[in-house]
Amino acid sequence: MSDPDIKKGLAGVVVDTTAISKVNPETNSLLYRGYPVQELAATQPFEAVAYLLWNGELPNAEQLAALRATEREHRALAANVKAAIDLVPVEAHPMDEIRTAVSLLGASDAVGSGSVLDASGTPEQNLERSVRLFAALPAIVAYGQRRRRGEDIVAPRDDLDYSANFLWMTFGTEPDPVVVDAFNRSMILYAEHSFNASTFTARVITSTLSDLYSAVVGAIGALKGPLHGGANEAVLHIFDEIGEASNVNAWLDTALAEKRKIMGFGHRVYKNGDSRVPTMKAALDTLVEHYDRPDVEALYTTLANEFVARKGIHPNLDYPSGPAYNLIGFDTLTFTPLFVASRVTGWTAHVMEQAASNALIRPLSAYDGVDERHIEV
Ligand code: ACO
Numbered sequence: 130m131s132d133p134d135i136k137k138g139l140a141g142v143v144v145d146t147t148a149i150s151k152v153n154p155e156t157n158s159l160l161y162r163g164y165p166v167q168e169l170a171a172t173q174p175f176e177a178v179a180y181l182l183w184n185g186e187l188p189n190a191e192q193l194a195a196l197r198a199t200e201r202e203h204r205a206l207a208a209n210v211k212a213a214i215d216l217v218p219v220e221a222h223p224m225d226e227i228r229t230a231v232s233l234l235g236a237s238d239a240v241g242s243g244s245v246l247d248a249s250g251t252p253e254q255n256l257e258r259s260v261r262l263f264a265a266l267p268a269i270v271a272y273g274q275r276r277r278r279g280e281d282i283v284a285p286r287d288d289l290d291y292s293a294n295f296l297w298m299t300f301g302t303e304p305d306p307v308v309v310d311a312f313n314r315s316m317i318l319y320a321e322h323s324f325n326a327s328t329f330t331a332r333v334i335t336s337t338l339s340d341l342y343s344a345v346v347g348a349i350g351a352l353k354g355p356l357h358g359g360a361n362e363a364v365l366h367i368f369d370e371i372g373e374a375s376n377v378n379a380w381l382d383t384a385l386a387e388k389r390k391i392m393g394f395g396h397r398v399y400k401n402g403d404s405r406v407p408t409m410k411a412a413l414d415t416l417v418e419h420y421d422r423p424d425v426e427a428l429y430t431t432l433a434n435e436f437v438a439r440k441g442i443h444p445n446l447d448y449p450s451g452p453a454y455n456l457i458g459f460d461t462l463t464f465t466p467l468f469v470a471s472r473v474t475g476w477t478a479h480v481m482e483q484a485a486s487n488a489l490i491r492p493l494s495a496y497d498g499v500d501e502r503h504i505e506v
Contacts, residue, residue, distance in 0.1 A: 132495055140397065144490070145332075149182060149478050150321045152398055159404040161321055162186070167408045175316040175471070176200060176291050179263055182321055182478040183256060196260065197290065203264035204285045204294065206272055210234060210265070211282070214272060223273045223466045224353040228346055230269045234262065235342025248340035249484060258341045259477035266470040267291070271298035274463045292316060295470070300458060307419045308457055311412040315450050318405045319468050321475030327351040327358065331476045335483040336490040348476045349469055355392065358472075361464040363392030364451030367432075374427040377435055385439065393448035394436055402443040409449040416456045425452050 136142045151160040159166045162181050169178050173187070180188040180196050188196060213233045217226045238258060239248060250258065272282050283301040285294050292313040296304035304312075322328070330351040331344040352358035371380045384391060396403055410429075417426045429452055433444050454464050 135495060138397075139329075144324065144329075147323060147479070147482060148185070149475070149482060150323050152323045152404070154399045154401070157399065157402055157404045159322070166318060166405060170314040170317045170408050170412075173317065174290060174292070175313050175320070178317045178320055179474040182474050183259055183481070199260050200264040200291060201285070201287055203261045204268055206268040206282060207234075207237075207265070209237065210269065211272065214269065214276070219277055222353070223270070223277070223462050224349060224469070226273050227266070227269055227466055227469055228349045228353075231262065231266075231342060231349060232346050234265060235340060235346070238342065239340065248343075249335075249338045250340060252481060252485065255341050255477070255481050255484065259474070259481070262342070262345060262473055262477065263470075266473055267295040268298055270463060270466040270470050271295065273466060274299055274460055275301075277460065277462065296457070299463075305419065307415055311416050311453060312457060314412045315409060315453060315467070316471040318409055318446060319450070319471035321472070321478065325357065326354075327472065328476055328479050332479050332483045333490045335480045336487055338487070341477060341480050344480045345473060345476055348472070352468060352472065353465060358447075358465045358468040360392045360445070361447035361451045361454070361468065362461050364447055365455055365461045365464070367392060368428060368452060368455075371428060371432065373424060374431040377428070377431045381432075381435055381439065391436055391442075393451060394440075394444055395442045396445045399443070399445070403445040405446040406444050406449060409446055409453065413449045413453045413456075416453055420456050422456060425456065428452075 131137075149162065151158075151163075153159070161169060161178065162185055164181070164187075169181070173181075174193075176196055177188055177193055180192065210230050210233055214226050214230055217229055238261070268285065275282060280301075283298045286297050289297055293304050293309045296309060296312060324332070327348040331348040334344040334347045335341070355363050371377055381391075413429070414426070417423065429449070433448065437443055451461075451464060454467060455461065459467065
């Protein structure tokens with residue numbers, strides 16, 4: 130019999146306070162530092178939202194310019210990081226590649242700042258590390274996709290802001306403003322979501338007074354799983370399996386008979402729909418129009434309507450972002466790495482918040498193994 134005091138998966142358990150974001154499933158809203166995420170996605174560049182998550186306020190023009198200048202300074206792929214990526218088998222999942230790259234950045238940073246023994250760092254050091262990681266990740270993600278396609282690295286461009294430069298480094302072509310805008314919105318929507326599995330992982334690691342990079346490496350590992358970040362990739366696999374809207378019903382009959390989980394649907398916190406979906410769906414719509422792909426819209430809507438009608442389970446953010454990233458031209462394997470590039474802002478904000486009022490995170494367990502026994506001699 131299960132013990133009612135045990136909250137499997139920590140479901141419904143409030144473990145701490147946070148001032149970074151507020152998820153309200155009743156009103157279907159998500160606030161970053163008090164601002165509705167929809168408003169931020171409609172009005173802000175991702176850099177400004179990163180600043181907001183770290184500092185609690187949106188930047189003024191001067192602060193945004195300073196952040197953008199630092200981001201530009203650190204956006205090129207470091208030679209040692211490129212060499213480390215090249216050592217990762219090209220067939221490996223790119224999340225393994227990114228985990229390795231961030232781990233190396235951490236080791237290099239610890240030596241460079243002389244903080245090998247005092248890894249947890251000061252608040253100022255951690256803010257600098259957060260900005261550097263945020264700046265370094267696009268080149269790591271972009272190079273990963275290019276190397277899997279057998280293409281050469283593309284150097285960053287100083288005349289482009291974060292999102293446009295990210296697309297430039299990935300595709301090596303001038304990005305269209307419609308595409309930059311949709312991509313920027315997705316980065317903002319993925320940036321933060323309270324105590325999700327990867328963020329909680331980062332906070333657990335921070336609570337031991339370990340360093341920010343270790344916390345991010347752990348978070349990357351947690352995000353890799355298909356029940357979390359890996360779902361946006363899985364959505365594309367489902368779209369590929371179904372093919373076109375007219376196949377949805379037959380496909381769903383089989384999938385549900387086989388008791389398959391339909392990736393991109395359901396959420397631990399939101400039970401009546403994910404607050405981020407309408408904004409990402411609107412971004413997807415602009416891409417559908419830009420690339421003239423009504424077939425994608427038809428498949429998206431038919432599957433969503435049919436699954437909601439049959440199971441009452443709503444799409445989550447991964448559902449519209451998967452096809453959006455596909456239309457932009459990202460390989461399916463690159464989707465979860467894009468999530469990393471965005472969520473690193475939320476993770477690092479939580480690392481700093483956890484460090485500022487730390488308590489070691491160490492829950493208890495109820496033992497249900499064999500009774501005490503002894504070795505017979
Ligand atoms: N497809 C089919 N059935 C589902 C789905 C789904 N996507 N989601 C939930 N259900 C069903 C479960 O089978 C379960 O049914 P049962 O009671 O008959 O056994 C019931 O709904 C409750 O589901 P749980 O998995 O217990 O709910 P939980 O809150 O633990 O799960 C989760 C949330 C893990 C996200 C789940 O909905 C899921 O696996 N979804 C697919 C993966 C996914 O899209 N993840 C992305 C999360 S959002 C993000 O990372 C941006």
